[in-house]
Every structure is written in C-alpha cells, then in structure tokens.
Amino acid sequence: MYRFALAGNPNCGKTTLFNQLTGSRAHVGNWPGVTVDRREGICHVGDTEVTVVDLPGIYSLSPYSEEEVVSRKYLLTEKPDLIINIIDATNFERNMYLTSQLTETGIPVIIALNMMDEIEAAGDKIDIPKLVKKLNTPVVPISAVKNRGVDELMEAAVKTAEDKGGNYFHSVLSDTPVIPIAADIRKITAKYGINISLFSAIKLLENDERIIDSLDLPKEARELIELVIHNSEEELDIEWEIYVADLRYRYIAELSAACIKRAHSPEELTVTDRIDMIVTNKYLAIPVFLGVMLLIFQITFGGFGSFLTDGMDRLVNSVAVEGLRGFLIKCNVADWAVGLVVDGIAAGVGMVLVYLPQILLLFTFLSILEDSGYMARAAFIMDRLLRNFGLSGKSFVPMLMGFGCTVPAVMAARTLENERDRRMTIILTPFMSCGARMPVYAVFAGAFFAAYRGPVVISLYLLGIAVALLSGIILKSTVLKGEAETFIMELPNYRFPSAKTIVLHVWERAKEFIVKAFTILLLASVVIWFLQSFSPALKYVDDNTQSIFAFMGRLLVPVFRPCGFGEWRACVALLTGFVAKEAVVSTLGILYGVGDASSTAAIAGALANGFTPLSAYSYLVFILLYMPCVVAFTTIHKEMNSWKWTFFAVAYQTAAAWLMSFIVFNVGSMLF
Ligand code: GDP
Ligand code: MG
Numbered sequence: 103m104y105r106f107a108l109a110g111n112p113n114c115g116k117t118t119l120f121n122q123l124t125g126s127r128a129h130v131g132n133w134p135g136v137t138v139d140r141r142e143g144i145c146h147v148g149d150t151e152v153t154v155v156d157l158p159g160i161y162s163l164s165p166y167s168e169e170e171v172v173s174r175k176y177l178l179t180e181k182p183d184l185i186i187n188i189i190d191a192t193n194f195e196r197n198m199y200l201t202s203q204l205t206e207t208g209i210p211v212i213i214a215l216n217m218m219d220e221i222e223a224a225g226d227k228i229d230i231p232k233l234v235k236k237l238n239t240p241v242v243p244i245s246a247v248k249n250r251g252v253d254e255l256m257e258a259a260v261k262t263a264e265d266k267g268g269n270y271f272h273s274v275l276s277d278t279p280v281i282p283i284a285a286d287i288r289k290i291t292a293k294y295g296i297n298i299s300l301f302s303a304i305k306l307l308e309n310d311e312r313i314i315d316s317l318d319l320p321k322e323a324r325e326l327i328e329l330v331i332h333n334s335e336e337e338l339d340i341e342w343e344i345y346v347a348d349l350r351y352r353y354i355a356e357l358s359a360a361c362i363k364r365a366h367s368p369e370e371l372t373v374t375d376r377i378d379m380i381v382t383n384k385y386l387a388i389p390v391f392l393g394v395m396l397l398i399f400q401i402t403f404g405g406f407g408s409f410l411t412d413g414m415d416r417l418v419n420s421v422a423v424e425g426l427r428g429f430l431i432k433c434n435v436a437d438w439a440v441g442l443v444v445d446g447i448a449a450g451v452g453m454v455l456v457y458l459p460q461i462l463l464l465f466t467f468l469s470i471l472e473d474s475g476y477m478a479r480a481a482f483i484m485d486r487l488l489r490n491f492g493l494s495g496k497s498f499v500p501m502l503m504g505f506g507c508t509v510p511a512v513m514a515a516r517t518l519e520n521e522r523d524r525r526m527t528i529i530l531t532p533f534m535s536c537g538a539r540m541p542v543y544a545v546f547a548g549a550f551f552a553a554y555r556g557p558v559v560i561s562l563y564l565l566g567i568a569v570a571l572l573s574g575i576i577l578k579s580t581v582l583k584g585e586a587e588t589f590i591m592e593l594p595n596y597r598f599p600s601a602k603t604i605v606l607h608v609w610e611r612a613k614e615f616i617v618k619a620f621t622i623l624l625l626a627s628v629v630i631w632f633l634q635s636f637s638p639a640l641k642y643v644d645d646n647t648q649s650i651f652a653f654m655g656r657l658l659v660p661v662f663r664p665c666g667f668g669e670w671r672a673c674v675a676l677l678t679g680f681v682a683k684e685a686v687v688s689t690l691g692i693l694y695g696v697g698d699a700s701s702t703a704a705i706a707g708a709l710a711n712g713f714t715p716l717s718a719y720s721y722l723v724f725i726l727l728y729m730p731c732v733v734a735f736t737t738i739h740k741e742m743n744s745w746k747w748t749f750f751a752v753a754y755q756t757a758a759a760w761l762m763s764f765i766v767f768n769v770g771s772m773l774f
Contacts, residue, residue: 104263105153107177109204110188111197112159113594115216118246118603119188120156123256140172147256155182161196163203163301164310178302178316181209184263186255188214191221191228191243192595194362198354202274205239206301210267212240212259219245220595225365233361238272247600273300274353280346283307283334287327294323307331308343374595378479387483394476398467402460403559410459411544418452438642442631450627450688451619453705457541457684458615462608464537468506469607473599477502478591485589491571492578494518494586497527501570504534505563506611508734511536512741520587526577528741529751532730533570533758535563537615538683542725545687549706550715558719562726569727569758581750618682626678626685630692646693665724665760666717666767676724682731716774720767727759 108116120126124143141156157173164174177185187204189197205211221228234241242258244251262268275281284303291298296317298306305313306327314324335341366372371379381390401407427444435443471477477499485495496518503511511531518524535543543562547555578584633651637643646652647670654677655670662668662676675689694708713721729735729752739748 103151103153104183104260105155106184106186106259106263107155107157107182108186108188109157109173109177109200110159110216111161111190111193111200112592114159114188114190114193114197115246116159116188117156119186119214119216119244119252120154121606122246122249122252123154140176145256147260150260152256152260154186160200162200163207164305164312177204177207177209184210184212184259184267186214186259187211188216188246191215191217192224194228195354195358198357199350201237201239202350202354203301205237205271206273206275206299206304208299208301210262210265210270212242212255212262213237214246214251214255215241215243216246218243218251219248227363227365229361229363233357236357236360239270247602274357275304275346275349278349279334279338280304280307280342280349283330286330290323290326290330291317291319294320296323304346308346372595374475374593377596378593381476381479382483387479391480391483394471398464399560399563400556402464402467404556407460407463408555410463411456414459415456418456422452423448438635441635442628446627446631446692447624449691450630450685451624453545453687453691454541454619454623454684455616457544458612460544461537461540461615462612464540465506465608465611466604468503469604470599471502473597473603473607475594475596478593481591482589482593488574489586491574492526492582492584492586493530493574494523495589496591497523497530497586500527500531501534504531504536506537507614508532508534508536508730509737512734512737515741518587522582522584523586525742525747526574526582526586528738529577529747529754530570530573532734532738532751532755533566533573533727535566535726536683536730537611538731539725541684541687542679543722545690545705546709546713546718546722549709550713550718562722565723565762566726569762573754573758619684622682623685623688626681627688627692630678630685630689634693651693661760662724664767665763666720666771667713667724667763669712671712672721676728679725680729680731682733683725686725716767716770720763720770723766724759724763727755727762729755 108120110116120141120143123145125145126141126143140158143154143156145152145154155176157176158170160170160173163177176182185204185207187201189201201211201213215228215230215233228243230241230243240258240262242251242255244255246252262270273281275284281300284300284307287303287306288298288300291303296319298317302313302317306317309331319327331342338345380386423444426448427440430440430443471480480502481495481498483495484498488494488497497515499517500511500514503514508531511534512528515524515527515531518527539562540559543559544555547558551558630651633654634646634649635642636650637648638650638653643649651674652670655672655674658673658676659668659670662673667673671690671693675686675693678689679686690709691705694705694712709718735748735752738751739745742748742751
C-alpha cells in the first residue's frame with residue numbers, strides 16, 4: 103500500500119491522469135486553477151494497491167495562492183511515498199522549475215512527461231535516455247488523454263517507491279556553492295535534533311519565512327544559520343535568493359537545449375498564436391466574446407432549447423405523470439395516495455426533469471469553452487473591464503462557472519490570491535443565474551411572455567450580471583475597499599476539446615441534477631404536498647387555502663406586496679426555493695396544479711390567476727437574485743470561513759433581490 107502524490111504545474115494534465123488511474127471523473131479543464139483542493143483515489147498496479155492524491159497545480163514550492171499552499175503543505179508535511187511529477191512537455195522549461203525543487207525534498211520522484219501526443223504532432227524530439235541520465239531521475243513519456251504510457255509509468259513508479267528512490271537523486275544545484283552551505287545548515291539543525299531536507303535547507307538559505315516558521319528552530323540555531331548565510335553572502339558577493347533561482351533557470355535552459363530538438367523555432371507562430379491574434383485582438387476581442395456568448399445563449403434558450411424542453415415535457419407528462427395516475431387508479435389506490443404520488447412526487451420531480459436537456463446543453467457549451475482554452479482568454483479579455491468594478495479577470499472564471507452551478511463556482515474563487523478579491527467574487531458569483539433557476543424562468547416565460555421567451559430569459563441573465571457589476575462598485579467603496587490585484591494568468595495552448603472530457607463532465611452534472619431531483623426535490627415535494635394538504639391543526643384539507651402552507655405564506659405576504667407578488671403561494675415557494683431553486687417550480691406546480699392535469703401548460707394557465715406579467719417578471723427578478731440554495735450557503739460559509747461574511751453575503755443578496763424587484767414592479771407599474 104503506497105501513497106503517490108500527483109504534483110505539477112497548473113494545467114499539465116494531473117487531473118486527466120488521476121481520472122485515468124482511478125477511473126474517477128474529476129473535473130478537467132483547460133485553464134489553470136481547476137483543481138483547488140486535493141482529492142484521493144485508489145488504483146491497482148499488479149497486486150499493489152496505490153492511493154493517488156491529485157493536488158492543485160503549483161509553479162514552485164514557494165506558494166502564493168491558497169490552493170498552492172494546499173499542495174506545498176501536503177508534500178512537505180504529509181510526505182507521500184513518491185511524487186509523480188507531471189510535466190507538460192510542450193512547456194518543458196517552465197515545468198522543470200518545480201521539478202528542480204521536488205527532487206530536493208527527499209521524497210522519491212518520478213517524472214511523467216505528459217502531452218507526448220502534442221510533441222509528436224509538432225514533430226519535436228525529446229531524448230529521454232539523456233534526460234534520465236542528466237537528471238538521475240526516472241522519466242516516463244505519457245499521454246494522459248490518450249491513456250498512453252500510463253501503465254508503464256505506474257509500474258516504474260511502484261518500482262521506484264519499493265527502492266525508496268534507489269540511487270536516483272538529483273539536485274540541479276549539485277556542483278554549485280549552494281550544496282556545501284546547505285549541508286552546513288543541515289548540520290546545524292541536526293545538532294538541535296531537527297532533520298531537514300536539502301530543499302528546506304536551501305529555502306532557509308533563501309530566507310523563506312514560511313519554512314522558518316514551520317521548522318520551529320530554537321533561537322540559537324536560527325542565529326547560527328543567519329551567521330552562515332550572512333558570511334557566505336559576503337564572501338561570494340551574492341544574494342542567495344536571486345542566486346539560487348538564477349542557477350536553477352540556467353541549469354534548466356542547458357538541459358532543455360541538450361535534450362530537446364524542437365521542429366519549429368520559438369519565433370515561428372503556433373496555431374495558438376494565430377488564433378490569439380484574432381481572439382485577443384484589441385478591437386476584435388470583445389465582439390468575438392459577445393458573439394460567442396450570444397451564440398451559446400441563443401442555442402440554449404432559443405428554438406433548439408425549447409424544442410428539447412417541449413419534447414421532454416410531453417414525455418414526462420404523458421408517460422410518467424398521466425401513465426402513473428392511470429395505473430394507480432386502476433389498482434384502486436386511495437385518492438389521497440394517488441394525490442401524493444402523482445400530484446406531489448411525480449409532478450414535482452417531473453416538472454424539473456423537463457429542463458434537464460436544456461441545462462445539459464448549457465453545460466456542454468461551458469465545458470467546451472473550458473476545455474478548448476478559450477475560458478482563460480475570456481478572463482484575460484474581461485480583466486480590464488472588470489477592474490472598473492473592483493474585480494479582476496480571475497473573478498471571471500468563477501463567475502462564468504456560476505451560470506452552471508453556484509457551488510463549484512464559489513469554490514473556484516480559491517484561485518484568487520488576495521482575500522479581498524476572493525470575498526468580493528464569492529459574494530457576487532451567486533448573482534450569475536445558475537442552471538437551477540432556469541426551470542423557473544421557463545415556466546413563467548411560457549405562461550406570460552410566450553412570444554418573447556428567449557429575450558425575457560436572456561434579460562434576466564443580463565440583469566444578474568448588471569447587479570453583480572453594480573454591487574462591485576458599491577462594495578469596492580464600502581466594505582471591501584481597494585483595487586483588485588494585478589492579473590497574472592498563464593494562457594494555455596488551445597486544444598481541441600476532448601469528447602471524453604466533455605461527455606464525462608456533462609454526465610457528471612446530469613447525474614448530480616437527477617440525483618438532486620430524486621432526493622432533495624422528491625423529499626421537498628412530499629413535504630410541500632403535506633404542508634399544503636394539512637391545516638395547522640393537522641387536519642386533511644381539500645382546499646389548500648386552509649393549509650399550513652397558506653398560513654406560513656400569509657405571514658410573508660406583507661413583505662412582498664410592495665414587489666407585486668403578495669400572494670401566499672408565490673411567497674411560500676420562495677421558502678422552498680431556498681432548498682433548491684427548482685423547488686419553486688415544484689411548489690407552484692403542486693399548489694396550482696392540484697387535482698387535474700399537472701403539465702407545464704396547465705400550470706401556466708393556473709399561474710395567470712396569481713400573477714400579472716409585470717408581477718411575474720418582478721418575481722423572477724427576486725428568484726434570480728436571492729441566495730441560490732442551502733448548498734450554496736454552506737459552500738459560501740466553508741469558503742469564507744467566517745459567519746460574519748457569510749451572513750453579510752446572504753443579507754446583501756436578499757436586500758438586493760428585494761430592492762430590485764421592488765424597483766422593477768413600481769417603475770413597471772408607472773410605465774405600463
Ligand atoms: P491539471 O490542471 O494539471 O489538473 O490539468 P487537467 O487534467 O485539467 O488538463 C488540462 C488540459 O490538458 C485539459 O484540456 C486536458 O484535456 C489536456 N490534456 C491533459 N493531458 C493531455 C495529453 O496527454 N495530451 C493532450 N493533447 N492534452 C492533454
Ligand atoms: Mg487539476
């Protein structure tokens with residue numbers, strides 16, 4: 103039983119390899135910062151069981167952002183049996199910097215030279231035996247995406263772990279003055295009973311504060327070390343921090359020149375360069391971006407999306423709901439039970455499943471954006487614009503992910519190094535309209551704005567963005583003062599999105615959605631049915647205006663009357679919406695659709711009794727802006743790590759929601 107850690111730069115294919123090894127379906131994306139937490143899985147190599155740990159990408163062992171700290175801490179304190187260092191062979195030199203540090207940690211290292219398919223396609227040649235000899239570290243060429251070389255890699259890895267690294271060891275700083283001084287430092291700490299790795303010794307030499315703090319050295323030891331450092335700097339007339347980095351870079355440049363023959367000179371334009379000349383062009387970038395977004399939304403919410411939804415609606419209603427009702431009646435099941443199963447559970451869950459195809463379509467597009475590498479460009483393009491609103495380009499990726507689901511989007515905010523920027527992003531991301539809100543829009547748009555379905559839904563998405571940006575300005579000059587940090591993000595090479603990655607990714611979402619429909623929403627439907635079928639005295643009531651729900655709803659009516667939807671059914675649906683936004687549809691479905699048909703068309707008809715087009719729109723505005731759901735709430739709390747900020751986020755979002763729908767309703771009433 104071994105533990106292997108996967109370490110490497112962001113975007114080098116760690117998660118792809120992790121998924122190949124463990125058969126899991128973790129999220130892969132072509133932009134740096136996809137994996138923000140570590141993840142473990144098991145794989146078998148012959149008879150040996152290996153736990154593989156997927157870590158967030160790091161450029162070096164001197165971390166800056168939070169997810170980088172996760173990796174460094176894991177490697178240095180939890181000491182895996184072996185590090186599988188994944189290198190993007192198309193970016194060899196940059197990736198090698200981390201390698202040069204990893205080999206000094208004292209943990210055995212094996213190098214997985216990834217993306218060999220791209221190297222071959224480009225006609226580049228890498229002399230692997232020479233690389234092994236020079237680095238004195240095992241190197242296995244692989245292609246994680248194509249699952250090539252992965253078995254060989256794991257066999258070699260287990261062998262290296264069995265030998266505890268064997269004779270393999272290398273520091274690119276061997277034969278430089280760094281080694282003897284580092285040895286002196288290790289001797290000093292050993293004298294005080296603390297054994298440190300060569301890497302830590304070099305970090306002490308570089309005056310790295312985190313290492314100094316983590317080692318807990320006695321004062322005398324620290325003073326002795328400072329003396330050694332000071333004297334040697336005087337003697338050699340250097341500053342260690344700069345000198346060490348410089349030595350590493352120089353070594354890597356020589357290594358690369360000796361072992362890699364590129365088919366094209368670096369000055370030649372690559373495909374990525376050519377695409378970027380258009381996509382990140384000063385004048386074309388924004389139109390291209392808007393064009394891409396418009397296309398996605400048009401397909402998802404326009405004709406094609408509605409076509410899918412209509413088909414699904416027919417399927418769910420004729421097969422699931424009505425079929426089930428017929429069956430139960432034939433079986434002579436009691437009326438109330440038919441009501442619970444058909445009008446409660448089947449209608450509530452079915453209602454939401456209707457929108458599954460449309461949601462998956464949106465997810466497919468989002469994952470194509472991610473996997474192709476365009477997402478990182480979009481972040482880059484949006485940086486300048488977002489800066490005006492107190493955000494940075496890095497906030498863009500979480501916010502765009504927010505159109506899918508708020509939960510992973512809030513977690514993705516970890517890539518922001520700066521605490522202020524991160525808080526800001528977490529508070530604003532929920533304003534991006536997530537997939538769960540779509541069914542609510544669709545039902546209302548169908549009922550009240552049949553001719554303008556697409557534009558109405560798109561207007562809500564845009565409103566969410568506008569409120570987020572406006573909030574950026576407000577927060578920037580109040581509770582989150584300051585400017586967003588400068589944007590540094592590597593732009594990865596464009597890649598043809600891998601069908602497998604996209605299918606996995608979308609399937610993962612579909613599964614989540616379906617599981618949610620049959621667990622949380624099913625349960626919610628039962629509870630909703632109960633609350634609307636029984637009076638506060640727990641007596642079964644035929645008329646749901648006498649129910650517990652009506653009682654609860656009426657308490658909220660005064661709060662929402664100024665917004666135009668002071669009707670108990672609408673109010674109470676906001677409460678269930680907090681469980682999951684889709685539940686708003688189930689609730690209204692159950693509350694309005696009782697008794698007879700429960701198809702979306704019937705609900706639409708029934709809604710006309712409770713809403714006018716204006717109050718319906720104002721209601722949608724509230725749905726758009728208030729806290730997405732319980733899961734989002736707990737995620738925000740986890741990521742903020744502070745109750746104060748969590749409640750601030752909730753309070754801010756609720757206030758914004760109320761205020762905006764108040765404005766929409768009242769301005770609308772004056773105009774129409
Ligand atoms: P991570 O950030 O290191 O976890 O990287 P990911 O596993 O998310 O992969 C980053 C991108 O590289 C994705 O678009 C992958 O599809 C792509 N990728 C990973 N391995 C390979 C490979 O062997 N060949 C090619 N061509 N692409 C790869
Ligand atoms: Mg990853």
